[in-house]
Amino acid sequence: MSEMVLNIISGIAYLILAPVIGGLLAGLDRKISARMQRRVGPPVLQPFYDFFKLWDKQPIAVNEAQRFYVFGFLLFVIISGLFFFTHGDILLVVFTLTMASVCFIVAAYSSNSPYSQVGAERELVQTMAYEPMLLLMALGFYLKCGSFSIDTILKAPSMNFIYMPGIFVGLSFILLIKFRKSPFDLSMSHEVHQELIRGVITEISGRTLAMIELAHWYENVFLLGFVYLFFAWSAPWSPALAVLMCLFTYFSDVLVDNCCSRVKWEQMLSSTWLVTLVAGFVNIMFLMYMR
Amino acid sequence: MSYIKKSPWLVHYDGSSCNGCDIEVLACLTPLYDVERFGIVNTGNPKHADIFLVTGGVNTQNLPVVKQIYEQMAEPKVVIAVGTCACSGGVFHDCYNMLGGMDKAIPVDVYVPGCAARPEAIIDGVVKGLAVLEEKQKALAVPVREKQALREKELEPEMAISKSQEAGK
Numbered sequence: 069m070s071e072m073v074l075n076i077i078s079g080i081a082y083l084i085l086a087p088v089i090g091g092l093l094a095g096l097d098r099k100i101s102a103r104m105q106r107r108v109g110p111p112v113l114q115p116f117y118d119f120f121k122l123w124d125k126q127p128i129a130v131n132e133a134q135r136f137y138v139f140g141f142l143l144f145v146i147i148s149g150l151f152f153f154t155h156g157d158i159l160l161v162v163f164t165l166t167m168a169s170v171c172f173i174v175a176a177y178s179s180n181s182p183y184s185q186v187g188a189e190r191e192l193v194q195t196m197a198y199e200p201m202l203l204l205m206a207l208g209f210y211l212k213c214g215s216f217s218i219d220t221i222l223k224a225p226s227m228n229f230i231y232m233p234g235i236f237v238g239l240s241f242i243l244l245i246k247f248r249k250s251p252f253d254l255s256m257s258h259e260v261h262q263e264l265i266r267g268v269i270t271e272i273s274g275r276t277l278a279m280i281e282l283a284h285w286y287e288n289v290f291l292l293g294f295v296y297l298f299f300a301w302s303a304p305w306s307p308a309l310a311v312l313m314c315l316f317t318y319f320s321d322v323l324v325d326n327c328c329s330r331v332k333w334e335q336m337l338s339s340t341w342l343v344t345l346v347a348g349f350v351n352i353m354f355l356m357y358m359r
Numbered sequence: 360m361s362y363i364k365k366s367p368w369l370v371h372y373d374g375s376s377c378n379g380c381d382i383e384v385l386a387c388l389t390p391l392y393d394v395e396r397f398g399i400v401n402t403g404n405p406k407h408a409d410i411f412l413v414t415g416g417v418n419t420q421n422l423p424v425v426k427q428i429y430e431q432m433a434e435p436k437v438v439i440a441v442g443t444c445a446c447s448g449g450v451f452h453d454c455y456n457m458l459g460g461m462d463k464a465i466p467v468d469v470y471v472p473g474c475a476a477r478p479e480a481i482i483d484g485v486v487k488g489l490a491v492l493e494e495k496q497k498a499l500a501v502p503v504r505e506k507q508a509l510r511e512k513e514l515e516p517e518m519a520i521s522k523s524q525e526a527g528k
């Protein structure tokens with residue numbers, strides 16, 4: 069019973085705290101990126117300023133449907149995060165996340181702007197690139213812990229990372245896509261001075277754009293939760309290690325972002341699938357036959 | 360609390376500039392001037408922008424383009440004309456196809472003179488534009504009915520005069 073209460077509390081904490089943490093991470097990201105380029109950079113709270121500004125802007129919508137789809141995106145991201153933080157089923161989390169990206173892609177397709185169409189196509193290719201790895205990760209946890217339930221995974225007798233380093237490498241690789249970092253920021257880059265690499269949100273402005281930002285923060289936080297699962301086990305001090313590893317993953321992604329140039333979509337697709345196949349699949353084979 | 364002053368996103372359009380001013384605008388983004396420390400971001404999308412930064416004057420060919428970009432921007436928005444060309448047509452003012460400064464096409468809020476305008480002057484112009492932006496947002500926040508009441512209050516003396524004139528007739 070008390071476990072259920074705990075799960076509900078962590079779900080509510082996710083609802084309230086995830087945007088705060090996500091926004092702060094985004095702010096730190098911009099600050100650190102600026103320092104890497106020898107700039108002063110914006111204040112750490114800048115993403116929040118941007119968010120509230122967008123919220124106050126005049127609403128312009130190309131059509132009613134778009135706002136609905138974007139809202140669907142936000143909703144499904146929140147729901148998949150809730151499944152995660154209430155210690156639900158990891159497979160369910162992955163599928164709901166797919167639902168969210170479907171909403172996002174449809175939102176981009178719903179306008180006639182050529183930039184938006186190209187952006188939607190690119191987003192679709194990105195989804196194709198990362199989806200296999202997410203499924204392999206869920207499978208890996210199942211093989212290691214004997215259950216898809218996050219509760220069981222967190223209570224594993226030993227560190228999951230030791231048995232699934234390949235899957236972790238694969239996940240870190242596709243997290244670059246999900247965090248929208250170079251070299252894979254093809255559809256919604258943080259660098260906003262170009263049209264094509266911001267294609268998905270060309271026709272989205274004001275409050276609707278603010279919703280996308282919010283969804284992005286929620287998403288980032290629970291994606292880092294996946295990293296957490298690799299480093300948390302039944303040892304009482306392991307959560308601290310896991311949180312540290314989450315931060316480390318995030319900031320190494322920032323470093324990669326600043327070191328790499330953007331690749332073409334073919335290269336993105338082939339490299340992610342190659343990593344998925346080599347690192348992920350071999351790891352799965354090991355889990356299946358060696359254990 | 361108005362957040363628009365803390366996160367002005369700008370879209371830059373090159374009218375018929377000689378590129379001198381454009382390079383100075385881009386110089387503002389370099390580590391030396393780094394306008395991102397004020398939250399300023401150079402977007403390529405008028406729908407996301409709050410500030411329209413134009414360089415160069417307006418001619419018959421770019422007139423519809425300038426107007427379209429301006430119309431696509433969401434309120435509140437300000438226009439900053441950077442460089443002498445954008446202010447008045449500058450060295451090109453005599454050309455057969457030139458219509459003049461940017462204010463011949465769209466309402467300009469801040470003029471930044473100079474040929475080319477220095478990055479410091481451009482940043483200064485943007486900061487001036489922020490004050491205008493905040494004022495516009497405040498004006499937008501007032502509901503229409505209140506605006507009408509304010510306007511009637513302003514017009515009260517004139518109304519009284521016209522009434523007394525009518526009575527005089």
Ligand code: SF4
Pocket residue numbers: 375376377378379380381414415441442443444445449450473474475476
């Ligand atoms: S003001 Fe001078 S530098 Fe700027 S666009 Fe005109 S001619 Fe070029």
